[in-house]
Amino acid sequence: xxxxxxWLAAVLAQLALLGWIVASQERLRVTGRAVVLAIEPFDPIDxxxxxxxxxxxxxxxxxxxxxxxxxxxxxxxxxxxxxxGQEVAVTLRAAxxxxxxxxxxxxxxxxxxxxIVWLRGRVRSRYGAVLEIDYGLDRFFIPSDAADPxxxxxxxxxxxxxxxxxxxxxxxxxxxxxxxxxxxxxxxxAQGK
Amino acid sequence: MKREQLLEAVEKxxxxxxxxxxxxxxxxxxxxxxxxxxxxxxxxxxxxxxWLGGILIAAGILSFVAANWETIGKTPKLALIFGTLAGLxxxxxxxxxxxxxxxxxxxALIAAAMLSFGAAxxxxxxxxxxxxxxxxxxxxxxxxxxxFPLLLQSRKLLLIPLAxxxxxxxxxxxxxxxxxxxxxxxxxDSELLAFGYLELGLGALLAAAAAGCRHVRxxxxxxxxxxxxxxxxxxxxxxxxxxxxxxGRLVNPEEGRRFEAARMHDLGILLGPxxxxxxxxxxxxxxxxxxxxxxxxAAGAExxxxxxxxxxxxxxxxxxxxxxxxxxxxxLPPAAFLAANGLLLGAVVALVMRGTARQxxxxxxxxxVAFLVTVMARYFEYVAKGAEPVLAFLGGGVLLLVLGAxxxxxxxxxxxxxxxxxx
Numbered sequence: 001x002x003x004x005x006x007w008l009a010a011v012l013a014q015l016a017l018l019g020w021i022v023a024s025q026e027r028l029r030v031t032g033r034a035v036v037l038a039i040e041p042f043d044p045i046d047x048x049x050x051x052x053x054x055x056x057x058x059x060x061x062x063x064x065x066x067x068x069x070x071x072x073x074x075x076x077x078x079x080x081x082x083x084x085g086q087e088v089a090v091t092l093r094a095a096x097x098x099x100x101x102x103x104x105x106x107x108x109x110x111x112x113x114x115x116i117v118w119l120r121g122r123v124r125s126r127y128g129a130v131l132e133i134d135y136g137l138d139r140f141f142i143p144s145d146a147a148d149p150x151x152x153x154x155x156x157x158x159x160x161x162x163x164x165x166x167x168x169x170x171x172x173x174x175x176x177x178x179x180x181x182x183x184x185x186x187x188x189x190a191q192g193k
Numbered sequence: 194m195k196r197e198q199l200l201e202a203v204e205k206x207x208x209x210x211x212x213x214x215x216x217x218x219x220x221x222x223x224x225x226x227x228x229x230x231x232x233x234x235x236x237x238x239x240x241x242x243x244w245l246g247g248i249l250i251a252a253g254i255l256s257f258v259a260a261n262w263e264t265i266g267k268t269p270k271l272a273l274i275f276g277t278l279a280g281l282x283x284x285x286x287x288x289x290x291x292x293x294x295x296x297x298x299x300x301a302l303i304a305a306a307m308l309s310f311g312a313a314x315x316x317x318x319x320x321x322x323x324x325x326x327x328x329x330x331x332x333x334x335x336x337x338x339x340x341f342p343l344l345l346q347s348r349k350l351l352l353i354p355l356a357x358x359x360x361x362x363x364x365x366x367x368x369x370x371x372x373x374x375x376x377x378x379x380x381x382d383s384e385l386l387a388f389g390y391l392e393l394g395l396g397a398l399l400a401a402a403a404a405g406c407r408h409v410r411x412x413x414x415x416x417x418x419x420x421x422x423x424x425x426x427x428x429x430x431x432x433x434x435x436x437x438x439x440x441g442r443l444v445n446p447e448e449g450r451r452f453e454a455a456r457m458h459d460l461g462i463l464l465g466p467x468x469x470x471x472x473x474x475x476x477x478x479x480x481x482x483x484x485x486x487x488x489x490x491a492a493g494a495e496x497x498x499x500x501x502x503x504x505x506x507x508x509x510x511x512x513x514x515x516x517x518x519x520x521x522x523x524x525l526p527p528a529a530f531l532a533a534n535g536l537l538l539g540a541v542v543a544l545v546m547r548g549t550a551r552q553x554x555x556x557x558x559x560x561x562v563a564f565l566v567t568v569m570a571r572y573f574e575y576v577a578k579g580a581e582p583v584l585a586f587l588g589g590g591v592l593l594l595v596l597g598a599x600x601x602x603x604x605x606x607x608x609x610x611x612x613x614x615x616x
Contacts, residue, residue: 003344004291010340011282014310015275017333018317022271025321052319085372122326124372134326141319174322 028173032165035092035099035117036178037137039160052141053150053177055162059090059101059119060137064129067103076129082106083123083131089170090133092117098161104131111170120170137164140177142184147191149179196229240297244349247301250281251308267320274313281306289345300347307338307353327368331361348413355421359395366391366466373462385438386522387463389533392429393515394470396422400508401477407504408488419504420555423544426511427563430540433518433533434567435574446526464519471512478508503551514540537567549610557607561600568596 037057064076071079087107092099099117112118121135140162142148152158161178177184200221207217254277265273281302289299311334317323318330335357342350370387399422406415432438446456482505514536521532541560548556572592577585 004286006340006344007282007286007290010337010344011279013340014313014337015279017337018275018278018313021314021317021321021323025317025323052322124326136324136326137322139318139324140322 028165028167032167035164035166036097036161038098039162051144052139055138055140057137060133062101062131080126080129084126087122090119114168118170119172137174140174146188196225199225243298243301247305250305254309254312274316278309278313328361328364351414389429389432390464390467392425393511394467396426397474397508397511398470400504401474404504405481430533430537434537436530474508549607554608561604
């Protein structure tokens with residue numbers, strides 16, 4: 001009886017972990033604000049974990065020189081160095097239909113308020129005054145037989161974006177990929193016609 | 194000990210008058226019956242077939258996840274994976290435990306369920322486009338599958354979380370090192386050094402875990418854990434034994450810069466993952482030691498279990514090797530690889546001696562393989578480097594033939610001695 005309960009607890013722990021991930025992601029999709037971020041060219045696939053497009057949102061690479069135009073190079077590099085390895089809040093501002101980074105600050109002291117759209121990320125490295133930030137927004141899974149839109153970026157004249165759900169605490173999750181403004185499923189269906 | 198040896202020993206005891214005349218054959222045959230029950234090959238074959246079935250089911254589920262069929266919506270996919278996971282666990286439990294009429298089939302289904310849990314994590318990540326910098330999915334996978342082999346006390350099932358644990362440790366350490374690697378440019382190859390030390394820490398931790406399994410209900414887990422611990426320690430020393438491993442400035446700093454703050458910082462990063470594992474090994478070893486102490490105190494000193502001290506000794510030796518290798522790297526950097534070679538040779542000799550003393554041929558064979566691999570590595574590192582390929586291969590071949598001839602004689606003697614048959 002004791003062993004049966006322990007077994008049940010072990011199975012429930014597995015199901016609870018999966019359920020928790022599903023529930024938190026569903027909650028984020030329902031309550032999070034949808035923002036559109038421009039993305040840069042990406043690698044195609046990794047067959048081991050299913051087919052996915054490796055994505056790099058432009059917001060993952062922030063040049064502090066653009067955010068602080070009046071600063072000299074040394075001051076910018078010192079400022080960038082203090083962020084390396086830190087969790088940061090990247091505040092976004094609307095620029096047309098998309099959102100782009102407006103400011104970077106460490107979350108160690110204060111987090112932006114709920115009225116501001118911001119992404120929670122971790123600075124992995126820096127090159128000069130350019131920060132490489134990891135938001136966990138780097139994979140968009142596609143069906144094994146679906147069309148790969150990455151080639152469009154090399155042809156020019158096309159735009160690729162991701163739709164991201166952002167919670168008030170900065171957590172984010174990719175909801176969809178937009179190819180020239182169309183949702184991925186819609187664009188993919190049109191490729192077969 | 195084999196059946197024939199047992200029967201010979203009983204005959205000897207009878208000749209010495211310790212058994213009544215004529216009873217030797219009966220006692221021998223009964224003891225052989227108890228100690229060497231006939232192997233049920235049909236049952237073993239059934240188990241292998243069932244396990245293959247379980248693995249294929251798991252592979253099918255993983256392929257299903259990888260295919261990411263567009264025609265199946267999110268909710269049916271989730272229902273399918275949750276249902277399959279729960280179903281496999283339920284059916285596995287029924288076959289293996291309650292009522293447990295088909296334990297081999299039950300274990301195979303539980304193995305399929307354990308592997309499917311990874312597929313389930315992958316599917317949820319796929320549906321919500323999730324990714325993680327550190328391999329948290331593998332961490333969750335091994336942690337949450339570990340209870341099943343513990344509950345069933347199944348050595349085969351233990352291999353699944355154990356393999357996942359090893360994968361997680363190496364992957365996590367790799368990401369950690371990459372994140373903390375200084376951008377000063379004199380690091381690069383030193384990652385290999387970090388993994389050399391990591392293997393030593395891992396060996397110590399697994400040896401402590403093996404010691405912890407002795408004399409409790411997990412006795413069966415001690416042997417595989419101890420075997421992997423020995424392999425990890427030998428692999429770690431092997432990696433550290435290359436002179437080329439590590440970049441010049443970290444291993445051979447300029448004069449007067451041995452204790453420079455930047456070098457200390459980099460060495461800290463280099464040894465960080467191994468240090469964490471060594472700390473965990475020390476903690477676990479101390480807990481096992483305290484438990485042993487309490488048990489032997491209660492049972493009387495003369496009844497203290499000695500066999501279970503082997504793994505603690507292994508763990509302690511791995512820790513000492515790691516400390517010695519790290520101290521040489523710190524104090525006498527150019528001699529670090531020499532120290533590793535010396536430690537490796539010491540480990541080989543210790544394994545042969547212990548294998549023959551404790552009658553464990555597997556230790557002797559492992560030591561022989563480690564010695565052969567090390568000699569060949571040194572040959573290609575120093576002798577064959579820069580030589581014409583023809584000469585390098587010919588030299589390697591001659592070296593192997595000579596070693597083979599030497600080992601053919603010595604290994605046989607050692608193994609026979611280890612098996613308790615040599616005079």
